Amino acid sequence: MIERARLTGASALVCIGESLVAARRAGEIAARHPGFVYHTVGVHPYDADSFEPSRDLPAIRAEVKRGAVAIGECGLDFTYDATRERQRASFAAQLDLARELERPAIVHTRAAEDDTRDLVTEAGKAGTVGVLHCYTGSASLAQAALDVGWYVSFSGIVTFRKWTDDALLRLVPDDRLLVESDAPYLAPVPMRGKRNESAWVSFTVARVAAARGIDAAALGARTADNARRFFGLA
């Protein structure tokens, strides 16, 4: 998968460690592909009930010391069973740690707009930079994040026939826009239903570029630059 991404022109991949165990494995993959694969570490909102600050925050810190480039995925997902109060506590703690470690936060948000707006606004004003990843929420939440200097990232969902919110794809300024695979999930059309992989992110780039009325190659170069700046890649 890494080779196929390289062959299609990828200059780097960010492999998400959405748990401490996943982050360690992602870190091992990154170590085998220095300067090409990077990894992240965080506790996903699905796992918020088992989040233990005194154990997990030092573990996240240690993974960042080993080279993780971002904190996440973290966030809020109120379609999921994990207790909302635990989700808020886990998310807030990781946003604080991101600021302290001067790493960006990768934020998953679903069916939790008001709480996400509050926590992102507070964290952004305090100096945490982050991205609303795989974003499908409202324009107003996206704008609230942009207002505190955050980024917004779109995935293969925007290529699906049921996607109608092209205004959202145009809302994000050129310098705050990211495009992601979210692999192995959400393979873009025409690969929909398959196990997604990084090489196919170009289909999503093309769809976002069409909505914005610009050239896909130019948008791809721009979002790649944004990703390098956001993640602090070499």
Ligand SMILES: [Zn+2]
């Ligand atoms: Zn997510």
